[in-house]
Amino acid sequence: MLRALWNGFLDLLYPPPIDCLYCGGVKMPGDYELCSQCISAIEFIKEPCCVKCGKPVTTGVTYCENCTHQIFSFERAVPVAIYRGWMKDAIYALKFRGEIDLAKPLARMIAGRIAATGLDVDVILAVPMHPERLQVRGYNHAELLAEHLGEFLGIPVWPHILKRHVDTVPQRTLKRSERKQNLLNVFEITEWECVKNKSVLLVDDIFTTGFTAEGCSAALIEGGARRVVVSIMAIGLDKYSPSNQG
Secondary structure, three states: OHHHHHHHHHHHHOOOOEEOOOOOOEEOHHHOOOOHHHHHOOOEOOOOEOOOOOOEOOOOOOOOHHHHOOOOOOOEEEEEEEOOHHHHHHHHHHHHOOOHHHHHHHHHHHHHHHHHHOOOOOEEEEOOOOHHHHHHHOOOHHHHHHHHHHHHHOOOEOOOOEEEOOOOOOHHHOOHHHHHHHOOOOEEEOOHHHHOOOEEEEEEEEEOOOHHHHHHHHHHHHOOOOEEEEEEEEEOOOOOOHHHOO
8 A cells, every 4th residue: 555655646746758749659747748759750841931831841932833823712821841751651640540639730740830820820721522422531630630630729610601512532542633523612601701811820730732722722711811821730741742753
């Protein structure tokens, strides 16, 4: 009995290491949910970046290859990391393996990135899933990210304002030339008065061509939103991006 009490007292003074949420390795309480080894494996976005989508570019370049040839309705996108390696695996685990606890540490990273930009937004929305697809998966990973992000930033999250009324073919299965057409007129605003004159932060996990973000942003702007900023966990690279070389 005394030994158990003593051990409990020591645990309060010197908290034991806690397993990393992703790899199961040892981490300390101050590391939040992920260990330092996992954090160090993330390729965080660094300057210089495309002023529109936040993708790494060569020094002196304003827009990446994709944004040079594409007009978007959103004001800008703010990515946290490059979509490959550790981050690619973690997002896959969140989306397709049901590891929903990963949403909190990923949202924590997004919150830090948004706070660093000094962006002022009124409301947070998540890229929606079609109801049938949502029923199959059981959760919307973008909505989980948005909910945690709202808690970290103290900004309201409205989960049912933006809806996907067409169950489209997954973007990852299509060629670039088919992706924009696949998302035309598939999103709608259910309560227009809620977005009118609002600055909206739209949350998703991945930005590749940007057509998903564009489809949502176009619907929001048409619905009266003052501006849309896209917050994303990871961004894919152009073929000739500097981070893709070597």
